[in-house]
Amino acid sequence: MKPKEATGGAQTLLRGLSLLEAVASGTRDLESLARKTGLSRSTAHRLLSTLVQTGYLRHAPREGYALGPKLIALGFKAHGQLHLPSLARKHLQWLAEETDETVHLAVLDGTQVVYIDKVPGNRELQMASYIGARLPVQSTALGKVLVAGLPESEWARHFVPGLKRTPNTTADLASFLEEIRRVARQGYALDLEENEPGIRCIAAPVHDASGERVAAISISSAAIYLDERRIEALIPLVKEAARRVSEELGWEGA
Numbered sequence: 179m180k181p182k183e184a185t186g187g188a189q190t191l192l193r194g195l196s197l198l199e200a201v202a203s204g205t206r207d208l209e210s211l212a213r214k215t216g217l218s219r220s221t222a223h224r225l226l227s228t229l230v231q232t233g234y235l236r237h238a239p240r241e242g243y244a245l246g247p248k249l250i251a252l253g254f255k256a257h258g259q260l261h262l263p264s265l266a267r268k269h270l271q272w273l274a275e276e277t278d279e280t281v282h283l284a285v286l287d288g289t290q291v292v293y294i295d296k297v298p299g300n301r302e303l304q305m306a307s308y309i310g311a312r313l314p315v316q317s318t319a320l321g322k323v324l325v326a327g328l329p330e331s332e333w334a335r336h337f338v339p340g341l342k343r344t345p346n347t348t349a350d351l352a353s354f355l356e357e358i359r360r361v362a363r364q365g366y367a368l369d370l371e372e373n374e375p376g377i378r379c380i381a382a383p384v385h386d387a388s389g390e391r392v393a394a395i396s397i398s399s400a401a402i403y404l405d406e407r408r409i410e411a412l413i414p415l416v417k418e419a420a421r422r423v424s425e426e427l428g429w430e431g432a
Contacts (some may be wrong), residue, residue, distance in 0.1 A: 192226050193217060198249070201235060202326035206242030229295055231263040262393060263295040265426040266384070270297045270395065278410055279397040279404075279417075280305040283384075286324040289336045294393070302340055303400050305377070313373060317343045319381035320394045322367035326358050327391030328382055333358050346372045366413055371401060378404040380413055387428030394421045 196215040205211050205424040212222035218311030226243060229235040233248035266283050274281045274297040290312045298304055315336040325336050337354045341347060348354045361367040369379035381396035397416055404412075424431070 180265065180331040189224070193221065194229060197222065197225055197229065198245075199423070201243050202245060206244070208242075211243065235388050251383040260383075262423075262427075266295065266393075266395070266423045267297075269419045269422045269426075270295060272399065272422075273297075273395065273415060275353065276415055277397050280307070281411075282307065282320065282396045282398060283393055283423075284320040284396070285393045286315070286322075287312070289338070291315060291318055291321040291324065291394075298421050299397075301397065301399060301403065305398055307398070313342055314338060314343065315339060317347045317369065317373040318381040318396075319367040319369035322358060322369075322395050323381045323394045324391055326367070328352055330359075343373050344371055344375050346370060366417055368409065369396075369398075375432040376401050378409070380404075380409060380416045382413075382417040383419050385424040385427070385431060387430075389429065389431060392427070393423070395423065 193215070195371050197211055197217075205214050206228065208223055211226065212216075212219045217225070218385065225374065226235060226237070230237050230243075230246065235249070236246045247414040261285060262285075270281045270283060278300040280299040280301075282293050284291045284293050285334050286292075291314075293307060293311045293313075295307050296305075296307060296309055299361040304326050306356045313321065315325055315340060323337070325333055327331045333349060333355055337351050339351070342349065348357060366380060366382045369377075369381075371378060375378075377398060378401050379396045379398040383395045384393040384395060386392045395416060397412060
């Protein structure tokens with residue numbers, strides 16, 4: 179961010195913020211920071227010194243400039259004030275309106291997924307799901323897409339031998355692990371009547387600023403509304419909604 183036209187204190191503030199953003203993006207030395215922000219070397223040095231003195235930046239002779247303890251503390255406070263359902267709600271509503279299907283927001287809790295929000299669809303046949311409901315990982319699109327973000331060494335512990343929610347539930351560990359690998363590659367997961375007869379789902383992951391998968395979004399509907407062709411058409415919309423929520427959390431990934 180280069181400082182825009184401003185006067186007095188506002189101009190100084192914008193210049194200071196541009197330097198903070200440049201340091202956060204990985205620029206470390208004075209010359210590069212001045213060049214990247216369009217500031218003179220003397221102005222950049224004066225502002226950087228003030229930011230170091232106030233704790234927003236730190237400086238070491240060899241390492242250069244880095245984010246300081248005060249800025250890191252503010253970041254944690256900002257993160258603590260985030261309320262995921264509130265941030266996600268408008269994007270869940272957008273997805274429900276675009277698809278007419280029921281939309282869920284869920285998080286991973288142990289070896290289960292938990293619904294933390296729901297936006298009903300516009301179908302006459304409504305889903306019986308509810309906020310707070312817990313479902314197995316291996317039979318749900320939400321569960322599979324969340325587990326796919328974990329280290330591969332942890333995948334197997336989310337498989338429950340003998341679980342048979344429907345005839346389509348993945349029955350053996352090798353098949354489950356192969357499916358999670360596929361989900362990890364493609365960035366979305368499907369539930370093709372694996373958790374409930376006659377119900378199909380599409381899910382995509384929500385990332386936070388660190389890139390961690392902290393939640394997932396899905397659409398669910400009767401199988402008659404989600405045939406193979408329509409599933410392919412709706413996958414990009416589910417991924418787009420998940421991307422929008424991720425950006426609310428500070429994610430800058432592709």
